[in-house]
Amino acid sequence: MNKGLYKVVFCRLRRMLVAVADFAVSHASEPASGTGASSLPVLRPVACAAMALLGTVSTLTLAQIVPSAGSGAQVLQTQNGLQQVNIAKPSAAGVSLNNYSQLDVPGKGALLNNSPTIVQTQQAGYVNGNPNLAPGQSAGIIVNQVLSNSPSQLRGYLEVAGPKAEVIVANPSGIVVDGGGFINTSRAILTTGTPNFGANGSLAGFNVAGGNITVQGAGLNATNVDQVDLLARAVQVNAAIYANNLNVVTGANQVDHTTLAATPIAGNGAAPAVAIDVSQLGGMYASRIFLASNEYGVGVSNRGVLAAQAGDLTLTSQGKLVLAGQTNASGSISATARDGIDNSGTTYAQQDVVAATSGTLTNSGVLAAQRNTTINAGSVDSTGTLGAGINSDGSISTQGDLNVIASGAISASGRNAAAANAVVQGASVNLAGSSTTANGNLALTASAGDINLSSATTTAGGSINANATGTLANDNGALKSGGAQSINAGALSNVNGQIISGGWLSANIVNALLNQGGTMQSAGALDVRAGSVDNSAGHFTSLNADGLSVSASGLLNNAQGGVIGGNGNVVVQAGQLVNVGSITAVQDLTATATRSLSNVGTLAANGNATVTAGSTLTVAGGAISAGKVVNVRAATLDNSNGAITGDQVALAADSLVNHAGSITQTGKGATTLAVVGTLDNANGSIQTNAADLSLAPAALINDNGKITTSGAGTLSIYSGSLSNNGGTIATSGSL
Template structure:
């Protein structure tokens, strides 16, 4: 083939096309403008589709082609990797073989590197004629894809990096320091390829990307052939956003992996769909995702994370934020585990989180508004090193554990098995229900309801109880300081109270027994202290001015005992020091019924 005249013809054609485009600035399409250098040649198929006769591959099987300009028009472009006399193609029909190639020595990989200063416009399909080969378009000045795609190409790569080769001619790395890739209009169709990689300093997605295995790497990086990503100094100012998905953009693939390495540079993604595998996102800036669907696992890392819309993973769903994490106006759903970790705050606002197995939340602060829910088929564990505030609902199919330095509970905490709450300061004005309930706190305030279907255990320094606390099983209440009850503290089984001081102005009731051990016990005149069975009040000083009643024996042991109220019991055992006994005898006003 006599190539120089062909190159001259196409050079003239490129000038003509450029002039036409300049005269019609509103025309969106571009014709193929390909100006090869070195041993790369140009030809045409019978129907006019441009054909690039690629350079002879090196010892590693790579055909390295350099172009001053590289564009693909709507008619497409054929990369000739064929050695037969006539070769069938989808875009151009029958074409001649490439004289630069020998049978059995076709290219395994084709790298088309742009050395000029113009951005590449890819508006059609690129087809590898002959033996299938991987294709890379490398243009540091940028690439725009509008309707581009690949045929007979196992792996396709669009990059703004410079190819780096080792001594054997293998592709060693891509050196990315600048440049952006834009997907717009008709998007990109790599669904016929096994893998698509988009590697640039910045990527803008304003149209759909269709692929099988999709990898997007953004930032100034050295990207190794082994998949390693090493951040490096870029040229010029960093972009404001590393990967940005517009309203019409989206990524649809079997698997999706995204890495954005540039410190503090955000990632804004929408409509991620991994039909047969995982979604993996790793951003060194703020990560924003609106809507995602993974048939495998979904994992995301970011300097901070904000999720809106609906997110579903058939596998585990894991989010890790170096700062804050915001989940709002949508749903987070996993058939496996949901694991949320943040060094800052996790915020739930109008968000429904559902785990097919366990849900685990760990952060400095956690907040949940009234419109939010956390549901798990098995266990829920929410741990805040500082503050945890919930106004919504947490429902565990098995066990629920909530811990914080300060826990403010205004919603509903529900567990089929055990519900455990631990905090230095615990304020409950909502509802806590479990098969068993355990609370540990320095300062515990309950103005809501604490209800156990089994046992109830409370261990606090000070316990202020103005709400409803009840258990079907045994209830053990310990306050090393003061216990103040103006609500109802009830057990269908035995109720045991241990405290330094007990101020009883509500209802204390143990269906199968009531025991109070305290230094001081004071019951107000409107209080009710009752047991259907026996009652034992063991105290140093007791002032009983309310109703005290026992269906069984009543035992009162005190050094000082005074009462201005009636008492009913089957039998009484009163024990005091001689001095205390005389005082009780002087003031007692009890009657045996």
């Protein structure tokens, strides 16, 4: 018929126009009705009745659509061999309920007749009107309920003849789709649930207690349907599903027809292992996708393709969510799972990605967005890529924040990248060996443990703020910021590591700071506070004049050629200070030890140098120098084999030992050597250009030593005892 081998005649029995085969014969005595120049023949009543009963041809020998006894629907066959269902009269709410003992759609398709008059179809050409419908009447929703122990097989297109309608296929025994689709359908629902109806015959929803929907072979093509819903206890996708808006709701639920809101109910039998399973051969391609597994402990698995090509992709699971294939959206991706998320595939959104689970989020693939990526999890274990502001070609965009937050431990040892800001916050944070970059600011927080950046590259174009209740470890790592950097930790280990700030750098460490072979450098001010500091072969450096300060309540060890230096003022404070390296300042230097200070290295300033020790200050083999005033104070000052030099010198000590050491003033200002007890200058040298020099120790030993002044003033020595065997005491002025 759809090839034009039909004609339209008036059936006197049905009092309507009907489409018949072109060989049908009209009653000669009946007047014909026509349009235009042609006339329509009229069927004899007997022929018309036969046609009406047979649908223009005989019924199928092997029926694939069989109405249940007492159903208001009838099944006919079209001229080209398709089964045509004359649907039951709709309720006042426009819902037509049709019950079947079998509903299988073959590859050539089938029709649901929703027209009271003759109408043209895509699959069967013109078909007669449905006598179950009153003139002008049609259904808005066509419910096809299957009461059978066998699943329905949908291998062709189910077409609505007449006004477009919503089509529902409901079979609690299951549905298999293999080349299925819909024509002239506004919304399609495939469900293993039982329909629920309101008092006025409206469709309220479905009770889904069991049953599977399987998509295989030639798949499901519903791109010509506004919305497609798959509602079952479990859905297996082994082939492609194409749709506009695709919703998959699984589990034992009462599902609302309008909103698809699901309320859990008791299921039949044991729960499936996986509620939604997309195999490697399967895929979902739609403008927008919503997947929900609502049964407790039952998860979702994608090893194929989930592609929301013009909107958002939403995944929710009351079990585990496994993403091992391609999961992408032109909009945003929202993934929520109770028992964890495992991403070993590529999950990418052109807008935002939000992943939330109370379990562990595991990532060995790519989890990224062109805009923001937000992860909230019980714990995170990522060896793959976590990204925000990542373009589809892998390049970095100009915007996009990465937020990785966990109540437990975070381990992200792969690549972590943000076009803008990044936040990594957990009970502990392990980024060891990773590459972590943020073009904006980076915040790292370990609320109950360590931050491990060892052998990692951690960079931010803006500021870095790192806080750990435990240890921040950056051994062999690189922690670099274009802006300021703040570190607060229980301990800091930067052994052979680099901590470099493009602005100021502040490190507040409760216990030990290990910078052995490491570098802590700032373009601005550098402020380090710790319980103890070990800078053996390390570097603390401030590149501008904003100042450098390193303080330790315990030991500050600047051994093995360690360097502490700045282009501004430098302040070094410790309970005990050991310097076997260099501590220098382009401006003023202040070095203070509340207990002992040992300087075998260099303490130097272009400006003033103030060196103070609460007990012993030892400069054995070391040097203290200042371009201006060098001010040294200690209970005991030992400058044996050492050198103290300044434009002006001021020393104050209970006792001074200068064996083979030198104390030299190069300027003409006053020189002060305030020694209360013994001044032992054996084999040493005290030399000044000052006008006057006054020495008043309790005892002066200058055996083989030199005490000289080049100024024209007075050299005064007041001492209870004097030993000058082989020594020299000389002045250019008066003695």
